[in-house]
Amino acid sequence: MSTPAPSAFLELRDLRIHFPTEDGLVKSVDGLSFKLERGKTLGIVGESGSGKSVTSLGILGLHKGGRAKISGEIWLDGEELVGASQDHVRTLRGKKMAMIFQDPLSSMHPFYTVGQQIIEAYRIHHDVSKAVARKHAIDMLGRVGIPQPDKRVDSYPHEFSGGMRQRAMIAMALSCDPELLIADEPTTALDVTVQAQILDLMLDLQREFNSALIVITHDLGVVAELSDDILVMYGGKCIEYGTAEDIFYRPEHPYTWGLLGSMPRLDREPTDRLMPIKGTPPSLINVPSGCAFNPRCPYAGRTAGKATTEVPQLLETEGGHLVRCHLPREERRGIWENEIKPMLEGQ
Amino acid sequence: MLGFVARRLALLVPILLGLSVLLFLWVRALPGGPAEALLGERATPEAVARVKKLYGLDRPWYEQYLTWVGNVFRGDLGVSSRTQHPVVEELLRTFPATVELALVAMVFAVGAGVPLGYLAARRHGTWIDHVSVAGSLFGITIPVFFLGYMLKFVFAEKLGLLPTDGRQDPLLDAGHPTGFYVLDGLVTGNMEAFGDALAHLVLPGVALGTIPLAIVVRITRASVLDVLHEDYVRTAEAKGLAPATIRGRHVLRNALLPVVTVVGLQVGLLLGGAVLTETVFAFPGFGKFMADSIVARDYAVLQGFILFTAVIFVLVNLLVDVAYGLIDPRVRVT
Ligand SMILES: Nc1ncnc2c1ncn2[C@@H]1O[C@H](COP(=O)(O)OP(=O)(O)OP(=O)(O)O)[C@@H](O)[C@H]1O
Numbered sequence: 144m145s146t147p148a149p150s151a152f153l154e155l156r157d158l159r160i161h162f163p164t165e166d167g168l169v170k171s172v173d174g175l176s177f178k179l180e181r182g183k184t185l186g187i188v189g190e191s192g193s194g195k196s197v198t199s200l201g202i203l204g205l206h207k208g209g210r211a212k213i214s215g216e217i218w219l220d221g222e223e224l225v226g227a228s229q230d231h232v233r234t235l236r237g238k239k240m241a242m243i244f245q246d247p248l249s250s251m252h253p254f255y256t257v258g259q260q261i262i263e264a265y266r267i268h269h270d271v272s273k274a275v276a277r278k279h280a281i282d283m284l285g286r287v288g289i290p291q292p293d294k295r296v297d298s299y300p301h302e303f304s305g306g307m308r309q310r311a312m313i314a315m316a317l318s319c320d321p322e323l324l325i326a327d328e329p330t331t332a333l334d335v336t337v338q339a340q341i342l343d344l345m346l347d348l349q350r351e352f353n354s355a356l357i358v359i360t361h362d363l364g365v366v367a368e369l370s371d372d373i374l375v376m377y378g379g380k381c382i383e384y385g386t387a388e389d390i391f392y393r394p395e396h397p398y399t400w401g402l403l404g405s406m407p408r409l410d411r412e413p414t415d416r417l418m419p420i421k422g423t424p425p426s427l428i429n430v431p432s433g434c435a436f437n438p439r440c441p442y443a444g445r446t447a448g449k450a451t452t453e454v455p456q457l458l459e460t461e462g463g464h465l466v467r468c469h470l471p472r473e474e475r476r477g478i479w480e481n482e483i484k485p486m487l488e489g490q
Numbered sequence: 491m492l493g494f495v496a497r498r499l500a501l502l503v504p505i506l507l508g509l510s511v512l513l514f515l516w517v518r519a520l521p522g523g524p525a526e527a528l529l530g531e532r533a534t535p536e537a538v539a540r541v542k543k544l545y546g547l548d549r550p551w552y553e554q555y556l557t558w559v560g561n562v563f564r565g566d567l568g569v570s571s572r573t574q575h576p577v578v579e580e581l582l583r584t585f586p587a588t589v590e591l592a593l594v595a596m597v598f599a600v601g602a603g604v605p606l607g608y609l610a611a612r613r614h615g616t617w618i619d620h621v622s623v624a625g626s627l628f629g630i631t632i633p634v635f636f637l638g639y640m641l642k643f644v645f646a647e648k649l650g651l652l653p654t655d656g657r658q659d660p661l662l663d664a665g666h667p668t669g670f671y672v673l674d675g676l677v678t679g680n681m682e683a684f685g686d687a688l689a690h691l692v693l694p695g696v697a698l699g700t701i702p703l704a705i706v707v708r709i710t711r712a713s714v715l716d717v718l719h720e721d722y723v724r725t726a727e728a729k730g731l732a733p734a735t736i737r738g739r740h741v742l743r744n745a746l747l748p749v750v751t752v753v754g755l756q757v758g759l760l761l762g763g764a765v766l767t768e769t770v771f772a773f774p775g776f777g778k779f780m781a782d783s784i785v786a787r788d789y790a791v792l793q794g795f796i797l798f799t800a801v802i803f804v805l806v807n808l809l810v811d812v813a814y815g816l817i818d819p820r821v822r823v824t
Pocket residue numbers: 162164169171189190191192193194195196197198210361427
């Protein structure tokens with residue numbers, strides 16, 4: 144490798160995942176870098192199509208060979224994974240890193256009981272008898288809060304409710320004590336009360352196992368309490384990165400303001416969003432020139448034409464808080480303090 | 491499960507009753523009748539009337555029908571006007587032949603079709619895929635009798651590798667206690683007869699199995715392609731399962747579901763007899779016998795055989811549904 148192994152538990156360096164298609168090259172992830180330590184939680188937020196799932200599948204090495212062009216570096220506990228052999232990355236999956244998928248119904252095999260699927264996951268990495276693995280499966284189901292786990296272990300996924308299914312999915316992902324856990328929209332398919340329970344559960348389990356956790360969502364509300372750090376993605380790139388406090392109390396990117404403004408809140412009707420982001424997510428084939436957000440950005444006119452001609456760099460504004468925008472720092476802060484914040488608080 | 495099977499079997503009763511009435515009327519609506527067919531064109535009206543009386547055809551149809559139904563319940567399907575043998579006897583003679591033929595055809599179709607379809611899906615978009623898609627199209631369009639004659643010409647007549655026709659070499663001293671000749675060879679310990687019966691099944695089996703083979707290839711390919719993109723396959727990969735395990739345990743089992751349906755349907759069709767194949771290979775089976783019976787207006791045989799085919803069809807479909815439940819817990823019936 145060109146660069147020495149980093150000290151961070153997980154570090155992505157300039158990760159690019161591109162898909163050649165008939166219509167052109169889809170740049171789903173385009174130069175993504177971040178670090179994550181054990182015991183910490185990173186929230187990745189962005190609209191549909193911003194490249195969140197492609198990123199997480201990329202970390203687990205799940206992109207089918209040949210279809211995706213992957214470059215950059217993924218360092219996990221001192222090992223680089225992009226250049227590693229498929230077989231080696233496979234031995235890490237499940238044990239070193241695991242994933243919770245968005246839709247637990249379609250993500251669990253319909254023909255096998257929940258127990259069989261957890262047992263299978265456990266026995267890949269542990270040379271134990273079926274009986275021992277079954278005890279472990281019952282144990283895990285109990286730990287994620289499934290009542291009567293010794294009975295439910297023999298149920299099929301379709302016999303579970305949505306929330307219970309997601310718990311079972313979590314039990315399966317955690318069955319080998321993974322050190323890195325990626326949850327891709329873990330609660331999107333669930334109703335609000337169950338969402339909160341599942342998020343609490345994940346937080347508890349993360350503390351217990353001291354694992355590094357990545358929570359992917361399009362809903363800032365989900366990561367608000369959960370995350371130490373938050374990465375906002377737009378068009379395959381990071382456009383703002385900082386601590387949860389940075390993102391919620393000192394956000395500096397117009398897109399993040401938009402996300403905050405369109406956050407559903409319990410005290411408001413879901414349809415009555417304060418400041419929805421106009422327009423649609425950018426094409427990943429013909430990315431808008433300059434700043435990818437410029438066609439939708441209310442402040443694009445204030446950057447002396449640079450918004451459409453020059454790609455803004457991801458620059459540090461203060462103490463690890465990174466922003467990708469041409470607006471001068473003082474102007475951004477001024478807009479936030481004087482225009483956006485009062486509007487959000489006014490509600 | 492048992493209740494489900496019982497309910498389905500009970501459903502057979504109204505189906506068969508309705509079918510039997512239609513059947514009864516249909517054979518009688520065919521132009522001509524058994525008497526005319528037996529006696530030829532120049533038969534005198536008196537002779538025709540005599541034969542009709544002999545078979546009870548002079549009575550009103552509903553009377554004939556009730557007599558027939560009553561006999562059917564006692565296991566008597568009547569006597570063939572063409573061969574003068576009891577229909578049950580003809581059934582027991584020809585049906586085992588067709589069962590053997592259909593089984594060989596299906597073993598060929600599934601045994602070759604599932605691996606080929608699977609391979610095509612795994613190598614999606616490569617020449618292997620294109621060849622199997624084109625090949626299966628060819629298999630569906632090629633006329634069965636043409637294929638049969640070609641096979642017979644090349645492998646039996648030119649190369650002399652396999653017998654040209656029939657079920658068994660007449661010069662062999664083979665006993666037939668069950669009517670299933672392959673089985674008979676085993677039962678009587680006559681391995682020569684066993685091998686000979688099997689050899690007689692190869693060419694007609696391949697000819698008959700080619701269309702089902704092509705269908706099975708296409709269905710397997712399509713369903714494997716579907717399943718490969720399922721979320722649960724990605725989950726299996728995320729667990730760190732080895733690719734071979736994923737293919738066997740997570741892909742193939744699901745992909746076989748549509749195949750089971752198609753195979754069931756095809757078995758039903760094949761058991762109804764394969765007139766063309768049986769004709770080309772002079773194979774004394776169910777289909778050929780029925781075709782000859784239509785020509786002879788052999789009412790008793792037509793009624794008995796078609797009714798029997800209906801029963802078989804329902805049973806095979808029931809078997810498919812039970813198999814479905816065994817494979818997929820979501821449709822498990824109670
Ligand atoms: N195999 C692929 N081939 C081509 N394009 C792909 C492929 N996989 C993903 N993409 C494209 O990459 C983009 C990012 O997809 P991704 O699934 O990461 O979005 P996401 O941020 O997870 O969105 P969502 O919130 O809807 O899950 C999408 O435009 C998608 O169409």
